[in-house]
Amino acid sequence: AAEPxxxxxxxxxxxxxxxxxxxxxxxxxALMAGAADPLSQPQQIYSLLANADLPWPVITVRGKKxxxxxxxxxxxxxxxxxxxxxxxxxSFWPVYKSYQRTIGAIYVAHLRGVVxxxxxxxxxxxxxxxxxxxxxxxxxxxxxxxxxxAGLPTLQRYLxxxxxxxxxxxxxxxxxxxxxxxxxxxxxxxxxxxLTLKGVAPLGEDYVKALGQHFQEGWMDAxxxxxxxxxxxxNPAAYxxxxxxxxxxxxxxxxxxxxxxxWGHAMHSVLxxxxxxxxxxxxxxxxxxxxxxTNEMLLGDYVAKNAKTKQEKIYALTMQLESMRTTFFRQAxxxxxxxxxxxxxxKDQPLTGEDLSKIYLDLLRRYHGxxxxxxxxxxxxxxxxxxxxxxxxxxxxxxYATSISAxxxxxxxxxxxxTALRTRYLDMLRAGGSDDAYLVVKKAGLDMATPxxxxxxxxxxxxLTDELDALTKDVPAKK
Numbered sequence: 001a002a003e004p005x006x007x008x009x010x011x012x013x014x015x016x017x018x019x020x021x022x023x024x025x026x027x028x029x030a031l032m033a034g035a036a037d038p039l040s041q042p043q044q045i046y047s048l049l050a051n052a053d054l055p056w057p058v059i060t061v062r063g064k065k066x067x068x069x070x071x072x073x074x075x076x077x078x079x080x081x082x083x084x085x086x087x088x089x090x091s092f093w094p095v096y097k098s099y100q101r102t103i104g105a106i107y108v109a110h111l112r113g114v115v116x117x118x119x120x121x122x123x124x125x126x127x128x129x130x131x132x133x134x135x136x137x138x139x140x141x142x143x144x145x146x147x148x149x150a151g152l153p154t155l156q157r158y159l160x161x162x163x164x165x166x167x168x169x170x171x172x173x174x175x176x177x178x179x180x181x182x183x184x185x186x187x188x189x190x191x192x193x194x195l196t197l198k199g200v201a202p203l204g205e206d207y208v209k210a211l212g213q214h215f216q217e218g219w220m221d222a223x224x225x226x227x228x229x230x231x232x233x234x235n236p237a238a239y240x241x242x243x244x245x246x247x248x249x250x251x252x253x254x255x256x257x258x259x260x261x262x263w264g265h266a267m268h269s270v271l272x273x274x275x276x277x278x279x280x281x282x283x284x285x286x287x288x289x290x291x292x293x294t295n296e297m298l299l300g301d302y303v304a305k306n307a308k309t310k311q312e313k314i315y316a317l318t319m320q321l322e323s324m325r326t327t328f329f330r331q332a333x334x335x336x337x338x339x340x341x342x343x344x345x346x347k348d349q350p351l352t353g354e355d356l357s358k359i360y361l362d363l364l365r366r367y368h369g370x371x372x373x374x375x376x377x378x379x380x381x382x383x384x385x386x387x388x389x390x391x392x393x394x395x396x397x398x399x400y401a402t403s404i405s406a407x408x409x410x411x412x413x414x415x416x417x418x419t420a421l422r423t424r425y426l427d428m429l430r431a432g433g434s435d436d437a438y439l440v441v442k443k444a445g446l447d448m449a450t451p452x453x454x455x456x457x458x459x460x461x462x463x464l465t466d467e468l469d470a471l472t473k474d475v476p477a478k479k
Contacts, residue, residue: 008279011434018135022121032120042110043392046103050389053325056100059091068092070387077177084170089174089381096329097357097382103386104353111345114394126342130183130395134284135436141398141450145339147454148332149366149403155329156369156456158321158465163375165475171375173368177261180318184311189222189249192256197412198306199260199299202414204422219266220245222259222403232258239278243269253303253319257296264295272432285396286437289403290410291429296323296413297460310471317468324461327404337397342394405453408460409446421445 006013006369025033056069066072068091076088076374096103111126118129127138163171165180187195198206221244232247243266251254268291272281300320307313307389340359342350361382368375389398413421421444438448446453 008277011280011409013069013137015182018131022123022129022132024121028120032117039113041393042106042113042284044247046106046110046392047389049099049103049106050387054095056095057086061087075175078179080179082166082172084176085174086172089172093380093383096386097380100353100357100383100386102129102353103355104351105342107353107356107386107391108345110392111341111351113351114344115342125346127339127395134286134438136286136438137449140402140438141335141339143396143449144167144332144398144401144405144449144454145336147359147451147458148329150334150451151454151458151461152367152369154462154465155325155371156374158325158376158461159368161469161472164312165472167475173364173375173377173381175366180322181311181315183252184309186251187253187256188251189259192249192259195256195303196260196263196295196299200295200419201302201303202422203426204296207267207426210270211263212385214263214266215269217242219243220247220262222247222249224250225247232262234265234269236266238280240273253315256303257299257319260295260299261292263290264360265293268429271426271429275430276432276434280432280434282433283295283431283440284433284437285399286402287428287440289400289408290441293327293404293407294411294425295413297407298415301411301415304467314468314471317464317471319459321468324404324408324457324464328401328457328461329367330346331397331401333363334388334390335395335401337363338395338398340390353386355384360385402448404452406441406446409453409456410444412456412460 004290023029024216033208051070056067058065059068060066061079066076068088073088073092075086079088095239112301114126114129118126121129123129123132128140131138131141162178162180163175166175174450196213197212200211200262201208222245228248229246230248232245234243234245236243242347245262245266247255247258247262249259265288265414268283268288269281272283297320300316300323304313304320304471307316337360338443341356344355361377361379364384365371365377368377370377385391410421410425414425424444428440431440431443434440435443441448
């Protein structure tokens with residue numbers, strides 16, 4: 001900036017100028033502000049219906065009657081008995097199927113509101129409107145969807161391996177959450193921290209030393225307690241104050257991975273805070289999930305490589321593969337569904353709940369290899385879109401898929417000893433909100449609008465599938 005005192009504000013000012021073409025007159029913006037509440041009502045109505053008013057069935061599992069609400073569904077869908085899993089799916093999803101018309105009308109009303117707002121603000125479409133807020137190119141989104149489809153043979157190969165390990169003659173969608181292998185051991189919090197430090201060693205001595213020091217400084221509340229908020233979070237909100245980590249450590253590998261993940265966020269904030277002024281220390285989700293997921297991958301690779309038993313290695317590999325399935329391919333499926341539904345409304349095509357279920361069912365079958373005999377997807381499961389609240393936060397979940405792809409690119413390169421890449425990666429963490437997140441990542445050597453990150457993820461998944469396949473050759477396929 002010509003005026004040095006304005007330098008910390010330059011990015012915000014450039015952003016305002018960039019979006020000026022989409023800012024209406026004062027009276028027009030006042031009108032749009034007044035419309036904000038009515039336009040938000042579809043999401044509110046959906047939330048009330050889905051969380052308070054749906055009539056959950058009562059089923060009998062092993063002689064015990066249970067109400068199959070959303071929480072119970074999440075628990076029972078992992079049951080070790082395939083018959084129980086199928087019973088759960090065929091009891092839970094008809095509830096959504098019966099509300100298909102109503103939830104369809106709610107979602108289409110939401111879509112029409114989003115498209116109206118985009119056009120009113122002079123955007124070409126709703127995708128451009130949403131992505132423009134962070135100045136992310138449309139090509140990032142479209143390349144993700146394209147490359148996810150190109151990688152489906154790798155996903156389906158992993159799914160075939162799952163079916164063999166589960167001992168299933170025919171794999172059904174109700175088997176998608178079945179646990180492949182029991183956790184072979186437990187961990188203390190101290191062991192989790194020690195494993196994390198060893199796992200992230202490829203990030204360099206300075207990173208490891210700082211993380212080890214911060215572990216000792218009381219920044220994390222990890223003790224489970226009654227009434228404590230569930231989940232895991234990192235709060236970096238106070239500038240020039242260290243971040244806080246909140247989680248409940250449950251002595252399993254998932255908790256170990258959560259430690260690595262949340263401290264990936266925390267170290268990102270530590271590095272940003274030290275390098276950026278207050279005005280530029282906030283960063284968006286497009287870059288935020290990269291260091292957390294990179295730490296998870298580095299940890300997973302270390303645990304698999306140093307496993308003391310075959311069972312430990314199998315478990316570490318399956319945890320990583322499931323993460324890639326759910327965070328990359330499932331989120332890419334969601335992203336493709338969003339793109340198709342928004343584009344249909346933008347073309348003024350009529351959409352009903354039945355139409356939406358058909359779109360979703362086609363995607364489910366394509367991704368999971370129904371036509372190839374990999375996994376049987378029944379018509380009923382086309383209603384799953386009704387269960388996903390994220391669809392009311394438009395064009396958001398794709399960033400989980402881009403983040404895990406970027407993490408795969410960085411983790412693979414850094415583990416191979418690419419010190420220049422490691423330097424650029426750490427500089428990316430120091431950049432905070434000093435530029436568009438897409439450009440921050442690009443300066444680190446990775447253009448998210450190109451196939452490179454997504455192919456890195458698919459290649460990593462193929463490699464880990466090879467390892468798991470080789471380790472489990474003694475498990476016969478069901479005849």
